[in-house]
Amino acid sequence: MANGFGSDEPSTTTPAEALLMHRAAALDAAFGKADVPARVSGIVAEANGRVVFTTSFGLEDQVLTHFIATAKLPVTFATLDTGRLFPEVYALWQETEERYGILIRPYYPRHDTLELHVRQNGINGFYASRDARKSCCDIRKVEPLGRALAGADIWLTGLRADQSAARGGVKLAEADAARGLVKASPLIDWSRERALAFAQQNDVPVNPLHAQGFVSIGCQPCTRAIRPGESERAGRWWWEDDAAKECGLHVGQDGKLARAQAAPAEARA
Numbered sequence: 001m002a003n004g005f006g007s008d009e010p011s012t013t014t015p016a017e018a019l020l021m022h023r024a025a026a027l028d029a030a031f032g033k034a035d036v037p038a039r040v041s042g043i044v045a046e047a048n049g050r051v052v053f054t055t056s057f058g059l060e061d062q063v064l065t066h067f068i069a070t071a072k073l074p075v076t077f078a079t080l081d082t083g084r085l086f087p088e089v090y091a092l093w094q095e096t097e098e099r100y101g102i103l104i105r106p107y108y109p110r111h112d113t114l115e116l117h118v119r120q121n122g123i124n125g126f127y128a129s130r131d132a133r134k135s136c137c138d139i140r141k142v143e144p145l146g147r148a149l150a151g152a153d154i155w156l157t158g159l160r161a162d163q164s165a166a167r168g169g170v171k172l173a174e175a176d177a178a179r180g181l182v183k184a185s186p187l188i189d190w191s192r193e194r195a196l197a198f199a200q201q202n203d204v205p206v207n208p209l210h211a212q213g214f215v216s217i218g219c220q221p222c223t224r225a226i227r228p229g230e231s232e233r234a235g236r237w238w239w240e241d242d243a244a245k246e247c248g249l250h251v252g253q254d255g256k257l258a259r260a261q262a263a264p265a266e267a268r269a
């Protein structure tokens with residue numbers, strides 16, 4: 001029997017996944033051409049449950065924090081404290097809470113898992129192999145992210161499409177079937193220059209490391225400043241020569257960056 005995608009293979013899409021895809025496509029259609037305040041407020045208004053915004057205090061996250069906080073939207077702010085962040089990040093965390101009168105909920109790695117990992121790999125074992133690096137990211141970021149998003153209906157992120165080639169196909173709203181939610185990135189079509197100009201014009205606090213060439217800022221031992229002509233994410237895990245470097249937060253079960261999927265015909269309105 002045809003599955004609606006031009007193939008006779010039976011569809012493996014569950015009704016729950018189809019509903020998520022339909023909701024993501026509807027949000028994309030409704031707010032894809034809107035400005036960011038209308039996108040954020042519209043997406044939050046369409047939520048059927050908790051909306052969580054995960055921030056790592058990068059430029060885009062700070063701009064999105066500004067939009068959410070100044071509109072006083074019912075959004076939970078969350079961050080992943082890996083224990084290996086730059087001192088500037090902790091200072092910006094406090095400054096952001098004070099500037100906007102918000103509390104940003106921290107999520108930490110499971111101490112027993114992390115203790116075992118460090119015992120087995122060393123405190124900086126992530127340099128030794130890609131597996132060790134991914135294991136560290138899984139423990140310090142991916143597992144805590146799962147707890148931060150547990151029970152959420154919509155996940156807001158500060159992703160931009162032009163941050164790297166791997167992020168080029170990301171849409172405003174996507175179905176995240178593995179987590180059972182819709183992931184929305186209201187700054188998806190912004191450039192870095194536009195985000196920077198907005199931050200300067202609106203007195204948005206930003207990380208002083210950006211002015212020193214640190215564009216995408218993650219954990220301190222795994223981030224360096226980029227050189228002229230390098231891609232924005234070239235400073236992350238720079239010792240790994242791979243075009244698609246991600247920590248796993250935005251990666252699907254197939255190991256690729258999570259992509260929007262077309263809504264099955266039967267799920268379209």
Ligand code: SF4
Pocket residue numbers: 082084126133134136137138140141218219221222247
């Ligand atoms: S970015 Fe580096 S220190 Fe941070 S979790 Fe990943 S491997 Fe570990």
